[in-house]
Amino acid sequence: MSPETAPRPPLPPFSLNDAVKKVRMAEDAWNTRTPGKVALAYTPDTRWRNRDTFLTGRAEVEQFLTAKWEKEKDYRLIKEIWAHDGTRIAVRFCYEWHDETGQWFRAHGNENWEFDDMGFMAVRHASINDVAIAEADRKFRWPQGPRPAEHPGLTDLGL
Template sequence: MTEARPPVPPFTTETAQRKVQLAEDAWNTRDPEKVALAYTKDSEWRNRDVFLKGREEIVEFLTGKWERELGYRLRKELWACDGNRIAVRFEYEYHDADGQWFRAYGNENWEFAANGLMRKRYASINDLPIRPDERRIAV
């Protein structure tokens, strides 16, 4: 059986918005195994200065991320889409083990295989320390 993850390309604005919402929902589970299933087995990532290839590396990376980034909550927004590519802007909030809150902002460029699995993800991200009363993303 071939893996598939609808919606599949070519994307319309509506199907791309659905894909973005599905990604947001999955990442907010903070379940690395579940999130990794949305990517091809040989998916390529750039996340800040980290370069990953394949689901095993994605799971390992996300496991460490969510061990450090506590209380993680994410929001994504469709920026553009064309064919098998989607661009998103996002922000997420988290705190570290010392209780310091952060808001991370960024952009991602996604490229999908015909079956709707993401084969490339390139993320640029900036973090900003915030006070707890500055949080915008409710849990």
């Protein structure tokens, strides 16, 4: 099987531990900022709403993520499970990034995910708000890539 068709465990129905693992796997993938790799976690016909943008399919997701990470420089993300049930997981998240002028932002958001039987995300709804912050107020300062295991999560950071 290819990565595009092989099951992506953990598979639904999700236990709490499975859901927490799925959330961390998504966070780690997004922190690579590799659009092609991230897009493989979604069904070929995935449906997304990201803020005011509606996407269908892996190709659109990959294009969207490519443009996103060209704009959102030095992106670092933390996701935290909010709830889960069967094939669905609700997540809250924050990420920090800066624009081309050096202005830093912290994006606060919520996502609702629905998975198919093979563990691919079929539906993603994301609501996100950006808040300008000073560079000194950043909390996500690990080297580019996945968040280190010892770095605090959102609750521990008071976010």
